[in-house]
Amino acid sequence: MPALPQGNLPVRGPDYFRDAADLAGVLGGAHAIRVLCNGNEDQYWRRYMADLLTTEAPEPGNLRSSLVSSFNETYSQTADQFRICDGRAVEAEARYARRGEEIAGRLATHYFPKDTRRGGGGFE
Numbered sequence: 708m709p710a711l712p713q714g715n716l717p718v719r720g721p722d723y724f725r726d727a728a729d730l731a732g733v734l735g736g737a738h739a740i741r742v743l744c745n746g747n748e749d750q751y752w753r754r755y756m757a758d759l760l761t762t763e764a765p766e767p768g769n770l771r772s773s774l775v776s777s778f779n780e781t782y783s784q785t786a787d788q789f790r791i792c793d794g795r796a797v798e799a800e801a802r803y804a805r806r807g808e809e810i811a812g813r814l815a816t817h818y819f820p821k822d823t824r825r826g827g828g829g830f831e
Contacts, residue, residue, distance in 0.1 A: 736799070
């Protein structure tokens with residue numbers, strides 16, 4: 708069931724839920740590599756995940772569970788795949804970052820479209 712729209716925002720449909728889960732997974736994979744390379748103190752990508760949960764799924768429910776599951780599953784898979792921090796791991800983190808940027812951009816473009824009117828008092 709699609710979530711109710713807020714204001715003039717589009718309804719959250721299957722594409723939104725897929726992208727949100729994909730983004731959570733990307734953050735989990737990037738976090739696994741960052742922890743491998745920099746230690747447990749480095750929570751850079753995990754903080755992004757916390758922000759995603761706060762913004763998109765602040766209350767317990769299916770969406771929050773799905774996002775957390777996606778983060779944790781990809782974290783575990785990536786931690787199993789990369790056992791040492793080498794160039795391959797660093798490049799994988801960069802790929803995760805690029806993929807996350809792509810997904811976040813798609814979500815932002817769809818759910819927060821830019822007002823293309825000129826002089827209409829909108830933000831630029």
